[in-house]
Amino acid sequence: MNGPDQGDKAFPIDRVRARPDDPGRRPARRRHLPSLGSFATFEVAAKHLSFTLAASELNVTQAAISQHIRGLEKALGCKLFLRKHNAIELTSEGETLLEAVTSGLDRLSDAIGQLGRGDENATVTIAGTYAGASHYLKPMADAYRALHPEARFTLLASDENDRLQNFEEVDIAVICGNERSEIGHNIVPLFSEIVDPVCSPGYLARSGPFETPEDLLRAEFMELHRLHWTSEAINWYPLRWSDWFRHHADHLDPPAPGFVTNSYGLLVEAAVAGQGVILGWRHLVQQQVAEGRLVRIFDRPLDSGRTYYLKLKPSAHRKAHAQGFVAFLKEKSRGIPLNG
Template sequence: MSLKRRYLPSLGSFAAFEVAAKHLSFTLAGNELNVTQAAISQQIRGLEKSLGATLFVRKHNSLELTSNGQQLLSAVSDGLDIICHAINGLNASSGPPVITCSGTLAAIACWLKPFVDRFRSERSDVRFVLLASDEDDTLRNFDEVDLSFIFGNERCEVGECLYYLFPEVVQPVCSPAYLERHGPFPDAQSLGRADLLELHRKHWTAEAIGWHPITWASWFHANGLDMPHFSPIMTSNNYPLLLNAAVKGEGVVLGWRHLVRSLVDEGALCVLFDAPLRVDRGYYLKVNRASLDKPHVQEFIDFVLMNLADSEQHRSHGAATGQTL
């Protein structure tokens, strides 16, 4: 006898099954859904009991989908996509368009927010939700998130939509007032007498960061110099705080090009000399599958990419002065 809709297992158990099938791991599924491994395992056992079918082959250190599990996964994924599409349609018709973005604290505050401000000057009807954390690496997987600013394409699932943005480029910057008081700083060697602002090692071990650190020692080494013995005047795991200190004239900070560009354009910070450290690793804009059909999301993506292309062209034209990022 066919299973009637009123007797279907809960939607939550189907959602847990889809995530577990994607990762082939109850532990990773629990991490994504912010529940314990035991909770996922219990949901799957309950689903299997309700359906009268085994969905996973449980091995010592891994899972495999059974033929029944593979058949159900296709139907569940299609069904959840249809539900999400319908909900997006309801949300789109019930109020102003909303774009939800996620990223690290510095990415949201220093890189994305200037784009949001410029975009809303043209599209004041669009609302933004900005989710920022250096510790929660699961923000990018939240269903409501449309766009995520991420570092490295290895953090995405196969088939997800990614837009490459730029490589990692780092260069010393300070406020014009600090340069006037304590400069000049004509080369890397001269920074041995500067007040340096340093990112604390805690920043680089945060869950949402997780990549090899770039420190003052890295930058000096890349410029062929041993790191001079120094005690930073300020060390913090909060990069926006260090940028704020640099803007106030407290010292020199390593400026990630994409994070300080707006401050350099405004004249709040200046590049000391042309000695960038370029690392061959890239930044990306990840688009949630459920957001691919939202016209306002694509409009914002196009706006960001167009502005990035324009700023890169401007930077190339001004590179001869050594004062552009």
């Protein structure tokens, strides 16, 4: 920072108004104004009403402060201080200038503090499971950015670490459950956890039709491995084919799955490739269904009784795009029932 005794170079700061009782004076143009250092020195001196204390704060001599103030008064054509014995006071012009300088320097400081933070404020960080991030959040983020290209997203995924939602940089976390979710300002319900039997159109044409649960016994079943559900991040009871049959046809026992994996993404890829039928979580396969790569075999859903929520951190309430994305998700989720 330049000291107050380094001269008065012109600095583009807002104009100083002419005194209303002096028609001969004109407003100063920005290029003719004294340096920013002069105004900063004046503010410090006016704050302390002491050139000595101002010199101490700015780490210069008292003589330099006096010289700087005299130069500023000469440039502005008015007295800013009344010099008294062992004391100084602001003149009316000094009080007017102090108000303007304080406001201007505060605004300048705020603006500097915001420099380089545009991308940070436009970035929304969201935490979820791998399947949720890849099959739900990523397509939704892409659709939102098509409408708001300036928005940025960071997606953090984990099937092992439930504490991911509490990371400082996370604005929004997608969580599932009932007992740990109290709806309010920071917990936004989205939709119920519902699954349907789905497969590719090609598989349905080759192996169908499937009109009843009995017909479905001819299908090649694919399922999530129990390891997927025993992680710290996914610690509730899973939905499996045995649950679906128990709900819709409890007299039938489904055959052993031909393909099992702890990755839901691999299950979806296998189903799209026509390798069998899977339980499709509605929010995770809605894009594939909308594009015709997967089809619901029949209208026999299974509702787990659990609900998916958005957990909002304080940072989400301060970011326009975080709030916009929450509203976007709620709008796009209207096709999935919300029972809880």
